[in-house]
Amino acid sequence: MQAELAWLEWVRRAAARAPRPEIRLGIGDDAAIVRPRRGCDLVLTTDLMVEDVHFLRRRDPAAVCGRRLATRALSDLAAMGAEPLALLLSSVYPPALPAAWPRQFLRGFLEAASEAGAELIGGDVSSAPRAGKIVFDVIGAGQVPVRAALRRSGARPGDRLFVSGALGEAALGRQLVHAGRSPRTALERRARARHLRPRARWELGRALRRRASAALDISDGLATDLRHLCRASGVGAEVVAEALCDQSGKAALDRALFGGEDYELLFTLPPGRQPPRGFSLRQIGTIVPVRRLWLLQHGRRAPLPAGGWQHWAG
């Protein structure tokens, strides 16, 4: 109990920042209070992060894990077109964990939250049972003007399919870091940074409001997340392999299709509607009426293989 109180006190101090008007009550009571701006709905999402499933304690630095968890929630908010407001964090810690680990974790977590303008407003903490693993659950809360939220279900045949950023770079960075290899090229330097400092696309999400017909974020790999979008919209898609990535070769294409943790946005634009300016975007294909996914490569059309990044369990 005392340890829990001391930890909460530390978190409260670490989380303190210039208050934003939408947060009426933060850490310290039975619950937090949020007041969305007038004319806005509240968007809520939650994401788990489990030791030995989503990260390895020996390998992944605590601050990177913290940054990644916050980014997962912020990326869900971005995919809805929501402006990030607040995060809550529930943590299960093994009793023997050195105190430096949660502190470093929280530093990375709060860094990402702060960049997005989101406050840590609450959470829960529990000890893990004997031999138990670290488990986190993040809750993201954002606001979006009424009826302006982006959904997965609005894609229609003839819409063009876009992604932000360069898919697969995070996966390349993960390979480099886990192999202990220093980056040798500009691409590898970029990839390493993408893995160690992921960033959600909430500015793009806001710019896509009332513009994109459907959107979601790519966290489990394009092939998997595109399937979610098409399933929700009742459509299919054709993806052009050459548009997916700048590098040639099967490894680069596989990373672009199946590499996880990109935290980029995948979205569709109806015919005649222009993509927003000022973002790194590429058109990678089109929506088709038949509910199947195709990959166009060297002028040939083949079924897009299923699969996606299954974290460490895979």
Added chain:
Amino acid sequence: MQAELAWLEWVRRAAARAPRPEIRLGIGDDAAIVRPRRGCDLVLTTDLMVEDVHFLRRRDPAAVCGRRLATRALSDLAAMGAEPLALLLSSVYPPALPAAWPRQFLRGFLEAASEAGAELIGGDVSSAPRAGKIVFDVIGAGQVPVRAALRRSGARPGDRLFVSGALGEAALGRQLVHAGRSPRTALERRARARHLRPRARWELGRALRRRASAALDISDGLATDLRHLCRASGVGAEVVAEALCDQSGKAALDRALFGGEDYELLFTLPPGRQPPRGFSLRQIGTIVPVRRLWLLQHGRRAPLPAGGWQHWAG
């Protein structure tokens, strides 16, 4: 991935009920959308439940665990004076867990949610690593009129201290059930039901809006939770032992002071303000200026011992 999709589909069907207007989007997209009633703030809380810390799989029926987890979040909302709207549920399951367990758990969870008028609108699911334990995190969302939320920090010297219900009955019920003993008296039957079918006091929480000067819910035992209230308000309290419970004897008093999982409300009323009608309430003491906790028993005043229910880890 297929197993996850099938499970989410099952959850979505199980969670389906008459929609309430505040829920704009439920399970199935990147996030859920909630629109509090005009003039209301949104209240957010989160609570962990960890196998071998908060429950034992061999001993506690899955449906009871589910009901209890939902009740924990609903009780936090009650303590803020909030009307329950929605719950989200994140679950970490060991791969070898029989499918009946999560289904029974969810049945109990949804039963408690439905009684409170709250919808399950989202969540996350992950497999546990090898030898990992079941972990749940519940997120509760409710609405409360602007500036009407109950807080812990408003108690002032001279306020009267009240609790709802009969403290310690849940602890007695837990003892009976875990000992495998059938209830023999009316009290034991009530206690057993309180343990197996806990219920949060959200109606009372609403009735206390703009009436109570401070409130919180009793989940870790009166002694611990009263300490939280006094600490947040910068005051102390005197508790009358005889007012705490109807049964005599040290065991009954200990259960009332330290027994957990009561999910009752502890609140203070300023002088002259009347408690709401139609609820089972008792005055158990008064707020004093000196920041200490006292127990009055047989006309003598002694420091209220610290401590509270530490779940199974204690």
